[in-house]
Amino acid sequence: MTNPLLSERPLAEFSAILPEQVEPAIEARLTQCRAVIAAVTDHPESATWDNFIEPIEAADEALNRSWSPVSHLNAVMNSEALREAYNACLPKLSEYGTDVGQNPQLLHGYQQVAKTPGLDAAQRKMLEHGIRDFHLSGVDLDAEQKARFRAMNQRMTRLTSQYEENLLDATNAWFKHIQQADQLKGLPDSALALARQQARERDLDGWVLTLDIPSYLPVMMYAEDGELRRELYTAYCTRASDQGPQAGRWDNGPLMEEILALRHERAQLLGFANFAELSLAPKMARSTTEVMDFLNDLAEHSVSRARAELEELRAFAKSDHDQDQLEPWDLAYYSEKLRQHRYDISQEELRPYFPITRVLPGLFEIARRLFDIQIREATAPGLWHPDVRFYEILDSAGTRCAQFYLDPYARQKKRGGAWMDVYANRYWTHGHQQIPVAYLVCNFSPPIDDQPALLTHQEVQTLFHEFGHGLQHMLTRINYPAVAGINQVPWDAVELPSQFMENWCWERESLHLIAGHVETGAPLPDELFERMRAARNFQSAMQMVRQLEFALFDFRLHLEYDPKAGARIDSILDQVREQVAVMKPPAFNRFAHGFAHIFAGGYAAGYYSYKWAEVLSADAFSLFEERGIFDTATGRAFREQILEPGGAADAMDLFIAFRGREPTTEALLRHSGIQVDVQEC
Incomplete structure (x- = not known):
């Protein structure tokens, strides 16, 4: 019989979500969830999968399906009324999450079920993760410590939300x-x-x-x-800072200090030396030393090349444009001039060949060839904006196995950047079969007048990137939401499918599918393709060290935090820039005030994951380079060994099953045009 908590219409009517109804609806859902927790913990010593884990899973998924549309709308159609309702719910959700994580009877029930014979591998991995997370949520703390942990969680929820609101408001204003x-x-x-x-x-x-x-x-x-x-x-x-044209109006500085202090305190309360150590508990990387060695090794191979690239740019600006000194706001301008001078190509020249009306069908055809799926547009109730489209995925038997929303264009009141998020998880259990549903969100240049949106090649890569995240969520074969799709995939492996998919934006065979002139439909000319490929690694070392700057700054902020000295944001950033930056920004630059990935997103002490996973993705794609980019057997292996297992198996074991060995940095450095001896990841 279908669980009553999951019996409502599976897709929300976003246009019917009224801000004044949000808080009462979430409160009602939380009341239902608490009732489930009370019922299953009445006799935790007799807990089984069916009478204990399944009711909790159903309650969690029902809560997610209620909250996800609200959280999503707050990001893509922000308004004062919705923001107020969203913020009113945050402390209630935080309190519930803390109550669950610190409930010793729940932990006892999980431990009892874990002793049950006959569980499958995914069930065991889910229980393993669950038990670990109870300890990371403070279940072992005494009463006073639990109260402090709860207060910190409440405060952190509000601070990170305020950080993101400040950044959005500053950008929009x-x-x-x-x-x-x-x-x-x-x-x-x-x-x-x-x-x-x-x-x-x-x-x-x-x-x-x-x-x-x-x-x-x-x-x-x-x-x-x-x-x-x-x-x-x-x-x-200078957005959301004490500098620039809006100085002090939405200053994130004090929030950043408090966020870092609370993270450090929470880590120490749980027995870790710092938040960087705590962040690695569920990740692939085994120690903070391993992460720092990884980043420093990449820096060692890249910095001298990056500085040489900057000197080339300075010389070009002087010789060809009589520019004596380069400022930070000159870099992109003269870099584009040099790119055009050297390769006779620009993003604008490529744009007419990437109308979204050609790119999307081409992307879907690539997915069909690689993973044996069909994607077609479908109808969904109450879309939140006229630009949004809704699609469904069919498996090889023609059965619908997933759905996703695509919101591609930038607009006012929409958070910047690009992301994939979860609306519903795959959940197959007694009498209930729920397919996964995803949001894919980008901020591309919108259509102008009657012409379809023309994407830059960089925007095409962004679309493929987010679609890769979506594939891992939507093609999962795991039936338990807690470990289905991207759930419980280690954060430093979660970028593997997304970065992996970007490779098909550069191959001639796949470009035939996604590129065609907006007016004539003519394919990308061979000579233009050759120029595009030749320019692929233009200033790649400068791009590498820029990402290393972000990653080292983030990790060191959390690794070296000292309560007596405070966050030392500026001094640590200066030290990192001294190590890897090719040009030091002006004193008024407030990069950290807009670094939402680590102060409002999930990348705190984890921004290194982009480079860590890029090693995995480049090495994975090298197998397609060996066998053919549309090799059916290799595509099937990637789907079965990387996408389908989700978080139900160890990430390194899955990679080895696909690649036949542990990853190396050779493919990444080769793709980046930085040739060195093979190094182990």
Whole structure:
């Protein structure tokens, strides 16, 4: 019989979600969940999978399905009323989560079920993770410590939400109205059209530039007016800080200090020396030393090359453009000039070949060839915006196995960046069969007038990246939500499928599927493809050290935190930049105030995961390089050994099962154009 908690309509009508109804609905769901917990813990000594674990799983999934649409709307259609309702629910959810994690009777029940013979491997892994997480939630603390842990969780929830709100508000509040066309000299037609459209949306004449990436990035890359580039750079890199045009209005500085202090205190309360140690408990990396050695090794191979690349850029700016000194707001501009000079190619030249109307069907065809699935557009109730599309995935037998929403374009009141998130997990149990549903969210340049959206090649890679995350969530074959899809995949392995999928944006055979001129449908010309491939590793070492700067800064912040000295955000960032940065930013730069990945997302002491997983993804793709990028057997093996198991098996065991050995950094460094001797990951 279907569990009554999961019997409601599986897809939310987003347009029918009213802010004033959110808090009562979540409170009612939490009451139901607490009733389930009370019932199953009445006799934990007699706990079984059916009478203990399944009711808890059903309650957790029902709560997720109620909260996920609210959290999602808060990110993509933010409003004051919804924000108020969202924030009203956060402490209630935090309190419930703490109650569950610190419930010794629940832990006892999990331990009892773990002794049950006949459990399958996924069930055992789920119980193993669950028992570990009870300890990481403070179940072993005394009453006073538990109270402090609870208070910290409540406070942390509010701080991280406020950090993200400040960043969103600061981004949305700033724009530049331009009425003189000569100020925009150098901008491509696509950027000018977007700027005109943004002006019309504000009932202004002329053009409007914003801090959203589709507007900001073309200015930094193409605007000949150096003062305009400086103005936008200053506004962007001082968002939510004590500097810049909005100085002090949405300052994240105090929040960052308190967030880091609370993380450190929580780690020590649980018996760890620092938050970096705590963060590694569920990850692949085995120690903080291993992480630092990994990052420093990549830096050692990359820094000298990156500095040479910067010197090449300086020499070019001087010789060809009479530019004596490069400032940070000049880097993207002269880099693009050098790219065009050296390879005769630009993102704008490629854009007409990547209309989203060609890219999406091509992406779906690539997924069909690799993983034997069909993707087709479907109807969903009450989409939250006219730009949103809804799709379903069919397996080889024609059975619907997953669904996803795609929200591709940047707009006001939408959080920046790109991400995949979970609406519903795969959950197959007695009388209930629920397929996984995902959100795929990007911030691409929107369609202009009657023309379809034309993506840059970088945006195409972003789409493939997020789709890779979605595939791991949607193609799982694990029936238990707690370890299905991306759930309980170690954070330093979760980027493997996403970065892996980006490789198909660079191969001739796959580009035939995703690229076609918007007006003629003509394929990407061979000579343009060759120029694109030749430019692939342009300034790759500078890009490498930029990511290493983020990763080292994040990890050292959490590894070296000293309660007596405070966060030392500026000093640690300065030290990291001294080690790996090729150009030191100006004193007013407040990068950390907008580093939402670690202060409001899930990457705290984990940003290194991008590079760690990039090693895995590059090495995994090298098997396709050996056998053919559409080799059926290799695609099936990747699906079965990486995508389908989700978090129900150890990540390293899964990689070895696919690749036949542990990963090495050779493929990553080769793909980056940095040739060195093979190094073990």
